[in-house]
Amino acid sequence: MKAIAGVVVILFLAAATLAQKSAEKEAPASIVGYLRDSGCVHRFHEVVKPLPNGCLQACVRAGSPLVVLTSNEQVYHPISAEMPDVDVRQKLLLFIGK
Numbered sequence: 001m002k003a004i005a006g007v008v009v010i011l012f013l014a015a016a017t018l019a020q021k022s023a024e025k026e027a028p029a030s031i032v033g034y035l036r037d038s039g040c041v042h043r044f045h046e047v048v049k050p051l052p053n054g055c056l057q058a059c060v061r062a063g064s065p066l067v068v069l070t071s072n073e074q075v076y077h078p079i080s081a082e083m084p085d086v087d088v089r090q091k092l093l094l095f096i097g098k
Contacts, residue, residue, distance in 0.1 A: 031076055035095045037064035041075055048073065056096060066092050 037059035040047060048069065060066070066089060068076040080086045 031068055031070065033068045033070035033074075033076070035092055035098060036067055036069045038067045038075075038077075039064045041067055041069050045073070060093070060096055065089075066096075 034048070037056060039059055040055065048071065066078065068078060070076070078088050078092060080088050
């Protein structure tokens with residue numbers, strides 16, 4: 001009986017330790033890329049940099065969601081650090097195409 005109680009205590013302590021480590025916040029990371037509209041990024045894979053033809057600005061004015069496209073073509077969807085998530089679009093508009 002003592003052996004079972006010992007195993008239960010060890011399992012409980014291990015679970016508590018894992019829960020505490022998963023609750024710790026990770027350090028913020030930096031991502032370098034272009035702020036783009038998601039429509040062009042997902043439809044036209046060959047376009048890595050924004051084109052100077054005004055397409056990006058037109059899509060942004062129309063309300064297309066914004067994403068960050070890195071040089072190795074990874075796509076990141078910006079979200080806020082708040083819960084529930086709040087809109088970050090207005091803060092990102094200054095960086096369109098940069």
